[in-house]
Amino acid sequence: MDQLLKDAQRIKSLEIQGATNVAMSAIDFLSGYAKRLKYNEIGKCLEDLYKAREILNNTRPTEPAMRNGLKYIMSQLEKEKHDCSLEDIPDKIEAYKNKYRQLLLNSKKKIAEIGARRIPESDKKFIAMTHCHSSLVIAILIEARQQGKNFKVINTETQPRLQGRKTARKLLKSDIEVIHVVDSAMRWAIKHFQVDLILIGADSITSEGTVLNKIGSRLLALVAHEENIPFYVASPLLKYNPETNLGTLEKIEMRDSNEIWKDPPEGIQIVNPAFETIRRRYIDGLITEAGIFASSHVPNYFAKMYPEMVE
Amino acid sequence: MDQLLKDAQRIKSLEIQGATNVAMSAIDFLSGYAKRLKYNEIGKCLEDLYKAREILNNTRPTEPAMRNGLKYIMSQLEKEKHDCSLEDIPDKIEAYKNKYRQLLLNSKKKIAEIGARRIPESDKKFIAMTHCHSSLVIAILIEARQQGKNFKVINTETQPRLQGRKTARKLLKSDIEVIHVVDSAMRWAIKHFQVDLILIGADSITSEGTVLNKIGSRLLALVAHEENIPFYVASPLLKYNPETNLGTLEKIEMRDSNEIWKDPPEGIQIVNPAFETIRRRYIDGLITEAGIFASSHVPNYFAKMYPEMVE
Amino acid sequence: MDQLLKDAQRIKSLEIQGATNVAMSAIDFLSGYAKRLKYNEIGKCLEDLYKAREILNNTRPTEPAMRNGLKYIMSQLEKEKHDCSLEDIPDKIEAYKNKYRQLLLNSKKKIAEIGARRIPESDKKFIAMTHCHSSLVIAILIEARQQGKNFKVINTETQPRLQGRKTARKLLKSDIEVIHVVDSAMRWAIKHFQVDLILIGADSITSEGTVLNKIGSRLLALVAHEENIPFYVASPLLKYNPETNLGTLEKIEMRDSNEIWKDPPEGIQIVNPAFETIRRRYIDGLITEAGIFASSHVPNYFAKMYPEMVE
Amino acid sequence: MDQLLKDAQRIKSLEIQGATNVAMSAIDFLSGYAKRLKYNEIGKCLEDLYKAREILNNTRPTEPAMRNGLKYIMSQLEKEKHDCSLEDIPDKIEAYKNKYRQLLLNSKKKIAEIGARRIPESDKKFIAMTHCHSSLVIAILIEARQQGKNFKVINTETQPRLQGRKTARKLLKSDIEVIHVVDSAMRWAIKHFQVDLILIGADSITSEGTVLNKIGSRLLALVAHEENIPFYVASPLLKYNPETNLGTLEKIEMRDSNEIWKDPPEGIQIVNPAFETIRRRYIDGLITEAGIFASSHVPNYFAKMYPEMVE
């Protein structure tokens, strides 16, 4: 258990980042834990694995892809528990991990394909906009560019960690024109450049169709709403957090104040929320591996595509 | 004229900053120019001063306090031109400069007094919010604190020049509690801390009641509107730009991209607008030396208080 | 039939009140009617029971829990009609009534549990608000209080029948702080006390996700919308009215004018609507036994959980 | 001074009610106080009258007609102080009181005349709506009825003091059809009866064009806004509170809780605000003795019509 707690700490401390990486690592840690188990009764062993999962689940408040992954592993183990010996478990976990990774990769590919259709072929230059860094949004834009489409991307720098710079670099590398602005210029830029489409990623989605994403996302949604600009969120269904259906509220992670000000004056209170929530009324559509639809439908599509992960 | 062009350059290059400083310097430069004039006919001399004024006016697109000051000097000289000799002119300019400075100081004092009344005496902690750095907003808050009022201030850092830090330091020095956030957290903070009042300054005001202020101000106004939070702008009437009545649009100053990113990747376009405009529908009231009122009334109060500066 | 008409009258006259009570009584009346039937052919007997149901259905325009209950009884009888004798019918009705009651009780328990999660554990006092009297809302609040949560409830008196007083008494008894206001102060109170969450019950839900509830509820929803306050409706899925899917509009019950004014001046017209409708756009989420979701999804969850009650 | 304090108490305790009555009484009390003064120097006498005025001003937080009246008296006395002896003062006060009363009466007559034009002559029945009891609104409606116009009035009962009943009785007496509803039915009634025009009175008006009126008025304004129904406020300019121009906020009077619940359960907190504020964006027009206009223009018309009452 000591090793698992250390492993969990690596997730907690953000040493491991990115929804897919985190999910894969958590499954590895579960598998490592399973290898170290000494029981000869499978029921007892599963019981311990559930406890280990709990520890991993609690490392980060907003990692539904990890939680859904761990649930997937456990529900598969449950199904096969009568047909397998204890030694098989680590291998089985490994096998399901690969399946789960494949689910995430497939959904990314599908989303890139679907999302790219929303960027038109036209002689007039189309203006897209994004905020922060989402590998799915980048995948959509690169797919569209590879289809020869003609567009620019407005990109916010995304203080305090400047993930917008990472986005800018990746887009430039793929031969996509980038216009870079400070976060507070988002409204001015939307109006000035007459943005046609806003695309962001998601950290988590609730049963009501609320999306949790980087701080500033809700602000951008508000401007999109005022200016009547289409606002889309690209996300695998595996970012759905089924616990929200039972009333659990997404927690907003508060990060270290020195990300914002290294040597602040004494007495100041610096608050550094990592995320904010966007209600469904501001989201024109969710782009998922199951297609494009209103975000309130996420639980239905999740249940249809991933019945083994439903509570 | 050469010296004047050098002087003008100092304003243009932002070597001189702050609405009052800029106005005072411009008048000094006009006075210096007058001293160097060699004419012995007063009409000819005034003609040259008008040209000099034009040069000074053109240094910065958004400095109505400077423009109104120069207009004030010229209209006073016009009035007295039959009663004065050429040598008197620099002294006269100096005297009017002091009068003009006094107008600005008086309005600041009055605005602090009026604005402070909007912060209630109460046992519950009141939450105010500001953006960027406005000496008038700071004066209001300090006045209220000196009256023993009990409140906190939410303060945005205001990228890329971080003027919010300057604001934070001044407020802390006056024993006012400060909560400091990144710009993109403005919406989250308004909701999370249940802000009671938003107060910002102005760089310029138009005949329609539109306010020009730091980039991010319009974004903040939009959130205030959505959340139904009172949104006030503190400004001397001398920030009114009478040319806007004749259709001239306020220009948005574009600043150097390396304020945002020192060593950006090749090919990127960085845009760095200094200001944005806030339409009157988002402004609950303007706090001026003539009282608090809807911003569309600025031209009327300006004409009433400063008839000599009306076109 | 005479007895049934008398029984029906007791529902019509509001002698019997509360969604569950009304449903249980209506089923009892159906059972009593079954006992009095003299047929020896089961088909004929069912035919008569359908007629009796019609009479009971027509007693009140807005009692979907009663209608769904009667439909449940009838659909179960239909299923078993080949396997039962006539004498069994009253017992069977009794048995299904108990099952139905259990469905309602379970959903209440589940809703209390889910809803209570929406009240956070925090040191800052949380402010909830309700209107009229809903046993589900009260169950949620009591559940949260029993978990040791720290909150106050703003409560409207709900003229003309003052059901808000009943709510106040129940909450006070459970050691919950109550702030009581007149109905027309609802907007003032939301702003003044900075309400965090609004929770009301439902009398009926339509296929479009419209909720019918006490007069004043739509007004409250409008304020919640303006102030951006989360607005939730707690309701069992059994309040869904499947007829609305076929275009039937919910009827607004008009009650006696002397509830409002005992001795009104001559010639006055007093109108006393009991309910009003709230469109889905004003409802952030519905809290049901199947979880929390956008109200337009009610027909799907109803069909999934209660397939025997679908038309 | 003792007598004056007793007099002031009569205003404070609401023994005297109605904007005009209160103003007239306050002036009488000032006059009585002047009679009792023993000084033989007019400057000293005025000084004392200013103190007396202060006491009267402080009796009620929201009585601008009284305050403007007292200011009118004092400014007239100031003007004539060199031309009058001490004994004349009570007579002079009496004379100015009558002039002031006349101003109020004239404005009422004018407002009735102007407002009545907003009710069209037509064969279709026109639906007006009001809230609480405003003698100006009633004057407008009666004027329109006397012109033979064809309309109904929706009237809210206005808990907890039921001033709506007073309104209903007066309208019925003047042969105007009245539809009476509970306050929380205001939204339902507007939609159901397709209201054409909403008309309310005002207790006070601020320099920003905000109106203070009976609790529930802002709620009604919100509904009018949502339904796009013209919303007008009838008020004499003398309800303008010039202090608001200097930042003073209107205070909301909190009244006794037993107006709402005579024998409440222990531990309950009952709050009973008398008024609420309506921002200018919700008010289509103000109907005053100077005509109909946007409410932000009140200070200008006040200054034009009553220059002697400007601070």
Place this chain on the structure above:
Amino acid sequence: MDQLLKDAQRIKSLEIQGATNVAMSAIDFLSGYAKRLKYNEIGKCLEDLYKAREILNNTRPTEPAMRNGLKYIMSQLEKEKHDCSLEDIPDKIEAYKNKYRQLLLNSKKKIAEIGARRIPESDKKFIAMTHCHSSLVIAILIEARQQGKNFKVINTETQPRLQGRKTARKLLKSDIEVIHVVDSAMRWAIKHFQVDLILIGADSITSEGTVLNKIGSRLLALVAHEENIPFYVASPLLKYNPETNLGTLEKIEMRDSNEIWKDPPEGIQIVNPAFETIRRRYIDGLITEAGIFASSHVPNYFAKMYPEMVE
């Protein structure tokens, strides 16, 4: 293939019009094509039919009922391909065509029935409004009229093809009162006549719940939204375009400029869009053969009722 291309041209050129007609003709053309095929292997034959379908699909950008019909035919042929000989194919196509026509007819009947329930029986005259010409809307209105309901219809002329006149004539023939206005008077008419319900048809529906309909429909939806008038769209589920789920955007057909101006001045650019899109937030409900619901649910109901037409 030559004949098929000619046939396709007849659809493309609008020689054939109306969703049902177009669908039936396209199926006939497919059947005719099948008759002309000479293969003796069924797999090869189907392959050719898929190509033919592609040609027919491409005739018109916005004809989901045709596309769904052709997909229906093909999926049925696929199912039976092992049990049938080549000669049977035309007959089978004919049989499925009739089934498909029946689906459309049944949905129309059902929609008329459901929609008519939304027009109340009342003594007050009810005001409905429509735009352009929709056979479903007309069916609903005629059904309501035949039930003896009492209503008027506001009807826009619908430039440039004046389909509103066709609507007017059909309604008048069925003894329904019609008020006819120019398109730009739609807002005035809604307010002036106090419209109670707006009903339009649909050309296509997307996976997000967006409706595509005649130019001017979105404008009408906007007014309905401002005035809070119920806005409904009547459409068979077969107008759902499943490709939109994969990101494909509906195309707006641009029609000939001389429909607008026969002999325009030189140099003018005339644009004549046939349709526009209405986002789900403006649509209160969709009236379909599966009932009334929020438009975002269309894909679910389509999948449930027509599983053989899902991609």
Place this chain on the structure above:
Amino acid sequence: MDQLLKDAQRIKSLEIQGATNVAMSAIDFLSGYAKRLKYNEIGKCLEDLYKAREILNNTRPTEPAMRNGLKYIMSQLEKEKHDCSLEDIPDKIEAYKNKYRQLLLNSKKKIAEIGARRIPESDKKFIAMTHCHSSLVIAILIEARQQGKNFKVINTETQPRLQGRKTARKLLKSDIEVIHVVDSAMRWAIKHFQVDLILIGADSITSEGTVLNKIGSRLLALVAHEENIPFYVASPLLKYNPETNLGTLEKIEMRDSNEIWKDPPEGIQIVNPAFETIRRRYIDGLITEAGIFASSHVPNYFAKMYPEMVE
């Protein structure tokens, strides 16, 4: 008087059109009437002229420029009545008519100059939009074009009289690019072409800042509001109708139904409103000879510039 009635009829029947033409003709008719008068007492003569003015005023409900012109003539005659003989009156009327015409011409020139500043000099093509035919809007656009500015104009055809074609022709003649659409495509065009500025004329302005203009103008304002596009109205202050300050409502002229449908089916009711009203909240600014400002300020600027025409 008979001749005057005939003259008045020419205005009433729309034989004379255009605000300036109508005003000039009405003054001519007054002058003609004065010539035919036989009195030898100037008081009696003026009395008759007032009656004649009344007849002329009543010809058209919405012609404030005519009414203000007649008022101007009469107020000038009043002023000079003691210094002039009866024979002078026609000459004097002629002289004032010319002055009035000059006022209108000057305001047009000034408005063109001010308005043209709102079209920027830029390399990107700017998109303006108008509705119906306004000679002031056309003057602004031509002025901007003559300054070499680079823009296109979206133009609606304006059924049923197609005044948009007149606008198109005039703009094309001045080398301005025109995109012509049907009225119902206004929303689509604003979004599709990303309109930057909307400019319309006015038929009348009220004391509340409401503008009366061609049917469809309010619809356009609504779209501008939704899309956040600047919406401006160009109008001389002389279109202000001072009677509205006293409560008089602007009347909407209803025109002949056969403008819409020459041979309509029997029983149809065709309504053809000529104008609609635009509330001030939809108007960003009014462009007048006194500058650009919020429309609620019209009465103040009118009183300042034309004191002789104030009631």
